[in-house]
Amino acid sequence: MQRPAEIAPLAGTRDESMQRLRIGVGGLLGMVILIGLATLIYERANQIDATAVPQAAPTVEPSTGTPKNDPLADAGIVPDLPAEPTASAQQETAVMPEQGDAVPAQ
Template sequence: MKRLSWRERLLRMNQRSLFGTASRSLGRTAAAREMSGELEDVSTAAIARAEAVQRLQVGLFGIGAMVLLVGLASIIGGQADRIDELAAPEAAPTIEPSVAPAQANPLADAGVVPDIAAEPSPSPSPRPLDLPPPRQGAPVDAAPQ
C-alpha cells in the first residue's frame, strides 16, 4: 500500500462534503483514479483517522482564536487603565456652590394640593403617663409632690 502525500490528504479532506458520507465522497475519487490507472485501497481506519485529524485541526484553530481574542482584550483593557491613570484629575469648581433653597413642597407649588401653613398650629400636649394620677381632693393644676 502506497502512503499518501500531504497534498493528496488535503485534497481528500477538501473534497469531502459535510453532509455526505465519507465513503461516498471517497468512492468518487477512487473511481476517478481507476480511470487514470491508479488503484488505491482506502480502509475505513484511514477515513476515521482523516476525520479525527480534521476535527483536531478545527479544535486547535478554535482554541488558538480564543487565546488571541483574550490576549487582544487584555491589551485593550491594559491600555485603557494606563490612560485613566495618566489623565489629569478633574479641576475643582471655581465658583462656590450656592446655598440650596429651603425645602419646598413640590405638590403645593404645582397647585395639586392646598398650601400648607408655614408654622403648624400648636396642639395640646398629652399628659405624661409616668406621673401618678392626681388625688381626688387636689386641684388639677397642682404640681406633684
C-alpha cells in the first residue's frame, strides 16, 4: 500500500502549483508591458503626425502632353529612340551570279 505523501493530488504538488502561478503572473506582466509599449508607440506616432508640416503645393503646373513612358530608357539601359523614325538608306538590289551565255548589263 502506498503512503499518502507519495500520491500526488490532481493539482500537483505545492512546488508545481507555485511554479504555474509564477509563470502565469509573469505572462500577465509581459502582456501588460507589451500593451503599454504599443500604446506609447501609437501615441508618439500620432503626436508626430499632428506636428508635421504638410507638404507644399507644387509650384509648377503639370504639362498637358503625355510624357514619354520608357522605363528602360529612363534607367539608361537602352538609348533614347527618336520620336519620329528617320529615313533609312535604300538597299541596293542584290547582284545575281552569271547564268552562262547571258550578256552582262552595262
